[in-house]
Amino acid sequence: MDPTFAGALTGLDLADIAASPDPTLVVDGDLLIRGYNQAYIDFAHANGLPAIEANFGVGTSLLAAFSEPARAFYAQAYRNALDRQEVFHQSYECSSPSEYREYLLSAYPIAKGIGLLLCHHLVAADPIPMSERRARSPEHLSPNDLIVQCCHCRKVRNYQHENRWDWVPDLIKQMPTNVSHTFCPRCLDHYYPDLGEE
Secondary structure: OOHHHHHHOOOOOHHHHHHOOOOEEEEEOOOEEEEEOHHHHHHHHHOOOOOHHHHOOOOOEHHHHOOOOHHHHHHHHHHHHHHHOOOEEEEEEOOOOOEEEEEEEEEEEOHHHOEEEEEEEEEEEEEOOHHHOOOOOHHHOOOOOOEEEEOOOOOEEEOOOOOEEEOOHHHHHOOOOOEEEEOOHHHHHHHOHHHHHO
16 A cells, blocks of 8 residues: 555555455546555466556556556546545456356445545356366467457457357466457447447
């Protein structure tokens, strides 16, 4: 936690945040990261992001973690939560190679509008049947040798079957360098219906 920012916080139990099993961030009014708990670090490391503290540590922009159009969506949602002092909730999938996981992101406004407390609550976890696990294959490469992955559910576009997106566990275990991200049609329609209209 940024000690200067911590001194301005009122009504937050920092010991409780530190001990929470939910990956948790504290951001200021400019959406700069001002603190996080160990669960944030552990979750990132378990999901293949060992340099999380260097890339998204204290003082960095939370919005830098997103690409468009997700960046614009979350920037607006977080600013609305700050301006209106209302909690913002967003469900999302973040599965591992062997387990389906659903999370609920809750952005809680901090008193006096100085920032947000962002908690990622695990709400569902179920094993993925072996029959649904797929190995990566050439059908997942675009004509210019890119793997296109949904940045929400992490399924991969299948270029040999129109409108098909596959679950490819080895891309979760180790992300290759030729991956590009977008939204699959299901996630775009479900989570971001306004973006789908654009």
